[in-house]
Amino acid sequence: VLKVSADQKQLQNSDYLAQPKERRALIQDAAYRLERYRANGLERDTQRSQRSFELLQAINQNPPPQLDIPRPGLPEEGHESRTWQLGAGTRSDKAFAEYGLRMAYHDLNDNAYGFPLGAQIEILQLKVRQYEGNDWQVQQLDLATIRSLTPRTELLKPWSWQVTGGLERVLGKHGDENLVSRVN
Structure with missing residues (x-):
């Protein structure tokens, strides 16, 4: 997740592509969310925006599965x-x-x-x-x-x-x- 978040070229890495499709979907989603979390409150950065865009494209081609998260008690x-x-x-x-x-x-x-x-x-x-x-x-x-x-x-x-x-x-x-x- 850290590597993919820092460098979108990792999406083409053979080690990454060897992962099962579902796992790649979760890694992409987590990398995108981490990238957005880190960008929160910072000025717009062209490189960061490009990384986010490429991660979104990868997520669009291979979306993560819906998570069934149980609702916590009151x-x-x-x-x-x-x-x-x-x-x-x-x-x-x-x-x-x-x-x-x-x-x-x-x-x-x-x-x-x-x-x-x-x-x-x-x-x-x-x-x-x-x-x-x-x-x-x-x-x-x-x-x-x-x-x-x-x-x-x-x-x-x-x-x-x-x-x-x-x-x-x-x-x-x-x-x-x-x-x-x-x-x-």
Whole structure:
């Protein structure tokens, strides 16, 4: 695909012509789509236009088979959005119970039904601790976490990214805990 996309003369190469007709059709189609993808947003280039035209002519003479792609499930049918959490522990010889609420449209750990692989959208995560003596404190408050971890291939090299923001209780240098804001 990469060779055919870069040089239309590869359409006449004996190795290419030795491929089955159906395989050549798929290679031509993928090469054309790759060429158009690479040209997106660039100024018109005569050589690139000529390559695209010759690939289209080859596709016209040997069209690829129709692909029967199953329709993915709807995101709202994938899973529940709310998760309740309960934990217990100790900190400086004081016992605590930790309660959490997490509102996630989709998490990397959730099943993939209805969602693209590598996508996460978390709207709210709240964790509060109740220490002995009914002493309550916010441990974590994430307003939003969005991740897009897109797989890379030889053909496509998309960016992976994430953004998150909220409050988190961290251990200070004097052993105290401070609620700090963070944006990532």
